[in-house]
Amino acid sequence: MSTPGPTPVDDPLARERAHLAASRAALRVMREDAESLDIRDVTANWVNAQVLARQIEERIKSLADLAGTPLFFGRLDYLHPPGAERAEGAEGERFYIGRRHVHDAEGDPMVIDWRAPVSQPFYRASGKDPMDVALRRRFGYTGGELTAYEDERLSDPAEPARTSRLLQQEIERPRVGPMRDIVATIQPEQDEIVRSGLGGTVCVQGGPGTGKTAVGLHRVAYLLYAHRERLARSGTLVIGPNRSFLQYIEQVLPALGELTVQQATVDDLVAHVEVRGADDAAAAVVKGDARMAQVLRRALYAHVTLPTEPVVVVRGSRRWRVPAYELEEIVRELLDRDIRYGAAREALPQRIAHAVLVQMERAGEAPDDRVQDAVARTSAVKAAVKAVWPAVDPAKLVLRLLSDADFLAGHAEGILTADEQKAVLWTRPARSVRSAKWSPADAVLIDEAADLIQRTPSLGHVVLDEAQDLSPMQYRAVGRRCTTGSATVLGDLAQGTTPWATRSWREALAHLGKQDAVVEELTAGFRVPADVIAYASRLLPHIAPGLAPVESVRENPGSFEIRAVASAADVVDACRESLRHEGSVGLIAADARVPELAGALTAAGVGYLGPGEETTPGTRLTLVPASLAKGLEYDYVVLDEPRAVVDAEPDERTGLRRLYVCLTRAVSGLLVTHTAPLPEQLA
Known part of the structure; x- marks a missing residue:
């Protein structure tokens, strides 16, 4: 060199x-x-x-x-x-x-x-x-x-x-500020995924530090280069787990010269109503289950009733009568075609009008398309359509399902158990869409209902990151955005921290509508030091028994220490030690402990930021709630009280997965501080 x-x-x-x-x-x-x-x-x-x-x-x-x-x-x-x-x-x-x-x-x-x-x-x-x-x-x-x-x-x-020393130096360069591109350090197995074709969906299973997020972003940049005109028409979208994560990655594509890619969370995609409420775990699991799509479909099409009365259209001095049996045939045909509810409703008046035109032609008249449109707009036809195939508002449909026990039971019979129906019913039914305290899971149900009524426009390519935490209904919401396009799905089954976390990629891809996707696995770790990933991997047999541990390929071993402390002041001292090094520092703690640690940092005169806030020259420390740590990385991490991170979750397995995420955010060094005993799985 x-x-x-x-x-x-x-x-x-x-x-x-x-x-x-x-x-x-x-x-x-x-x-x-x-x-x-x-x-x-x-x-x-x-x-x-x-x-x-x-x-x-x-x-x-x-x-x-x-x-x-x-x-x-x-x-x-x-x-x-x-x-x-x-x-x-x-x-x-x-x-x-x-x-x-x-x-x-x-x-x-x-x-x-x-x-x-x-x-x-x-x-x-x-x-x-x-x-x-x-x-x-x-x-x-x-x-x-x-x-x-x-x-x-x-x-x-x-x-x-x-081994290239320059390559190693670039990989191990301190991480200050937002995520940067890896264009100079892409490895052969990563490049193969990056350059895979637009026509197919790729799912990347990758442990911490394997570069799966960067691979997904670089694949978008590559596809825009290779298929620019097509994607310019159809659009591209990157979906992340939260706003902090999107702010962290937002500079990668612009640095590669790509400025047109949109970024959003799943909540952004389904923002049909204002979300002001929250579900308990039991309700969220049922609402996120793919069976809810069947319940919604039943409830929606229950609004369609077979006609029992004829339609009589008056034009000038003549009356044209479409009998009830013929109207029933038209309705049944539309139902059998399995098109969107709204599209069928829009087609119904034209079908009735066409039946009238057939009668006119038999009577010797020569009507044209203008006459058919005029017949379709008559009050008699409009009244028949309203009675047979009424307009349905998706939010009002979901509101009734969640508020009316009899309505829910009638359409969930044989799909949801009585206990599951009870779990999703609101204890205090709302009177209107506007006054309802919708939860994030409710918004996804409304999005499903909206798609049953009117098809959701499809994009050319969607990147879905941290996908392991999505519910089946959320996968369906994302899949609707790429029905005619392709997707790059990124995640790590070991880092699933929701009660509905993905159990297998094949199951998830089926919900996404991409059953034929290729599943690739990245196991070479470029970010996390060997000692740190080896320590965190002690949790794998308990949280994801089938996954291979990440093998660190870094030459720099980094630093790793476990330290018993007596108070929050000792944690602040640990942060000061980490700040002596070059690069960013993250203090990660259970959400409930963040206020106490924030107070201790302020009292000690140590400046800090929140996740997603822009790093300033004098402030390199970020105080990170454990629930927001996923996808982020820092040169040095101080992890406070692992036992509290585990205990904050509804069950131990989810808590251990959350701890696995927190343990693997460090690029150069990890310092674990604890007062309570460490989880026995780390022994």
Whole structure:
């Protein structure tokens, strides 16, 4: 590995720095060219002008030269021109691999996008399979300045295989602030998932520190590169477990030049009503069960009644009569077609009107589509549709199910037990949709009902992170958003901390509507130190017996300590010790202990932030409730009172899973403080 030194003309490091400077200058020119575009005379109307202006604005943003973010992180020297015949003596090309494409004034590439096919060997080439690469060069940076490089001569059989020091340094670099991309450190098994096709759904089972979240985000970036026009029309969405998590990951895609991907929680997707209430565990489990979809369907279609009276349409001096038996045939046909309730209701007046037109034609008249539309709008037809197939409001339907014991029993018979029906019924029925204290699970039921009435629009691709904590009904809500698209499902069965946590990925994927998805497993740990993950893995036999433990591949062993303490003041002292190191520090504690620890930190004059709050230069400590720790990472973690973390959950297994999550948030060091005895499963 090279280190900084003299910079003569023939110094390789100096040449690479010169190429970096030239690439930055070329990027500035590309941005200036975009900013100088004049579209006043190239659009036909103001709508097109607005669309084009927005596209140019996004292009300008994507060409930003982000401070501290290297334009390129690697170089490939090919033996032969990629894609060309390997003629003897033909000289290969050199490509710099970076986060986005940069070209010079003549259009020749100075930096190749990491997603381009020619960049793939940077991640997958090896001594056993060099993929026609003579040399792979990695670059080291300090604050955006190129400071080192490291070469691998892949086509040289005498070159010994060795671990890249620069790669290790990048993996182990302190985590200050929000999550960053891993584009310079993607491993072959991760790259295979990232570059999997748009047509298929991929489920990634990955333990703590295996990079599953980063893999999912980079897959979105890759798909947008490979299928930009298609996904621009259909849209992409990243779904996270909570707002803190979304704030933590929100800078990854913009750093890769992707600005159009939406981010949301499941609660955001189903926000049809204001959520002001909460369910106990028993009610939430039943409401989250997939059987509730059957109950809702029964309750909805119970509104359809078979007609017993004919419809008589008056047009001018003539009366046209559609008999009840013919109306019944129309209704039964619509029911048999299994289309959405609302779509069938919209089709019914046209079907009745068509029956009238058939009679008109038999009588010698020549009606056209305008006559059919007019008949469909007559008061007689409207009254018949209202009586036979009435409009239903999804929120009012769910309100009645949860408030009316007889209505629920009539439609849950044979699906829910009497005890389950009792669990979901409100003890204080609400009088209206607006006054009801809806829970998050209720909002999901309303979303299901809304989809039964009117189809939910589908996106092109959805990334679902921390998926192990979703209920079957929540999976269905997400699945509705990608019925005609694909998904990337990310999670860890060992980290499921809800009473309805996923038991198997096959079961979850069935609820999602993606039974044919490929399930991949990541077991190499790049984030958590070996001693820390080994300690946390003691819990696996008790929380997920079938899962293989994560194997840390980090060279830096990190630090790990278990310390008995007497008071909150001792925990504050442990935080001070961790703050002496470079990087971020997380103090994770059971939710009920957070106020006491916050008071102790304030009394000691130690500044801290909450999860999701932006890190400031003088404040590197975050006080994290255990319930919000999932998906977050800190260089150093102080975990307060493991026994309290376990006891805060409704059952021991869920508590141990929550503890497993908290134990595995550290990147460089973990300090466990406790007054009460540690859980026996850690012995």
